[in-house]
Amino acid sequence: MSPDKNTPQGLCVDYFDGRRAKPLTSTLRREGDQAVLTTPEGELRLPWQDIEWPERTRHGGRTAHLASGGSLHSADGPAWDAWLRAHQVSESWVVRAQQSWRATLLAVVMLVAMGAVMYRWGLPWATSGVLHWVPITVDAQIGQRALDSMDGQWLHPSRLPHDTQRRIAQGFEQAVQRYRQAHPSPHQAPPAVRVYFRASKLGPNAFALPGGSLVLTDELVALLDDREDVLIGVLGHELGHVEARHGMRAVVQSTLLGAVTTLALGDMSGLLVSAPAVLGHLHYSRQMEREADDTAIRFLKANGMPPSIMVTLFERLRDDDPSRPPDQDEGGLGIALSSHPADEERMARFREASQGLGP
Template identity: 45%
Template sequence: MSSSHQLSVAYFDGLTARAQPVLMWVERGMLQLSGPGLIRQVPLNKVQWSERTRHGARLAHFTDGGTIQAVNPADWDSWLDHHDLGAPLSTRAHQSWRWTMLATTVLLMVAVMGYWWGLPLAARFVAPLIPQAVSQQVGRATLRAMDEQWLKPSQLSQQEQARWRVSLSKAIAQGLDGASADTNATPPPIQLQFRQARIGPNAFALPDGNIVITDELIGLLHDREDVLIGVLGHEIGHITGRHGLRGLIQAGLLGVISSVAFGDFSTVLASAPVLMGQLAYSRDLEREADDAAIVFMHRNHVRPSVMSVFFQRIKDEGQHKGHAAPPAGDDTDKRIGIAFSSHPADAERLAHFTSADIDKGLEAPAHP
């Protein structure tokens, strides 16, 4: 035994507050303690070494209540390191700014991946488990809230509304023929609602099967029922895919996770109608709805490429009103359920609709 491997420490027997000076060293896997009137051996695996801190006391505890305390913290740390009894990797890591920065970066990456991929995947799994009765309640509550805030009664005559309902209902019946067999799910009954709104020529779907069509959209496409069928098919795609409910589930899960971290999630469910009115569909959900619209149009013997008429008219209307067109793909002010926001669709979506004609061997129509 080398004296350089001995360390002077203070020993407390756990029965009195009196410190007893002793020497400690390691020999044959045992912690040896020796001092006036004390000789003790303790297996190293029975010693609980305190976590090393910058300014805290250095301690070690025994199972019988005994304790040893460093007289000189620097010598204590050097002695532990010499015997490979220093702080574990976890302790050294959280005391290192480099390891802390790395851990923070990894945590942020996990959070971002969870937000972009984890939440949508969870929503896709949970949505089919939600009873249709819940979708009905959410849809009705959302429509009431929207009617109170930013929708107005339609200015279309009752006769015109009835005419469009009859015409479009035929397209709905034909477009949904066999849909439940394809998706193994029965979509809720589709109900058409006409409203005047500040969102311009648009339509949006609610989880209960209601599709709101604005007067401005009817005015824009009054002579192109085939194009209106395409917009309707897109919205029905949101309904059959339960996209509104999936978006609400994502927002709810995010709210719950945030509430677990920061407290109070009592208002998450109460704010469902507001969330429904403010959330935007993701690009993946929009692509799903576009695919559903293409199938819907094929069943109605409508060429998907006629959607170019809609895009062009939306663009012309924006320019006529003096609104600068946003960059392609911009989703500014795009609200949940709206088939297309009030600016030109990006080239990717238009190409997708046009290619559906090409795949079917049909000739794409010219722009109006």
């Protein structure tokens, strides 16, 4: 029996019975709750609900799967879709949305907006939750690993006299004691901090690593050779990063981002293993920098020093690098491995914090 042409009553399909590789050119029609398939070998009746109809797509052929293991194929997608519509085969809203460029555009916009919201608020919230369960001892391990990876690459043994290193380190240690007496930690014992002196290709610099390692470069000490009070203030800023666990927060946040990316792209290896590299290219958020500046302000006040002395740092950094714009907000490594608020904004905050305290 020759099959009918495509009509609302009959659809020309290739029928694979699941046993033979060669299809049978057949005609499909519907009678009530049955699908009637007319093949060259006779008529086959199938329960309509036993056929798994495919979702409509814009391009390509169509394939329906049968409960018996066979399948129906058609290269004429529009004819297949028209035949199903004629027999009132309903489509889900998802299928209809997929065929609408307006719905697709809306979905893309919503996805981008949701990603931005998750990155802005969801990721910090998740990071805080994870960080709550990460022991402080892990900070020190990662910080030491990061320092080891930097030594010999960016950092080299300090050329400062030992007396100079000892004087700065002892001065900072005494300042930390006074600060912690004035501002005791309400939750847990504050982390121990240690200053490491290094010569560096980074120029005048200071940065904090998780666990309490503070790195001060020879170049910054030379830049402030007559202003050790400002050096102490710089270290107070880095102390703020340590106490707020900003370095570890950045590692966890980068790991969470990597995990999300991994779920989409695969390869779960090397997330926490890459922590030193993450720290080496770290960009603290501007909010973290403002928090560390707030700590520096409290730190200096607790030691009887006006926060405005920190203006000297920015002025000398600018004199040392004339190309540095006054509204710079991307310091490369800057004063900590970070992305900082504009210099002018920070100087204004330090000056404002000194009002009523004298010069």
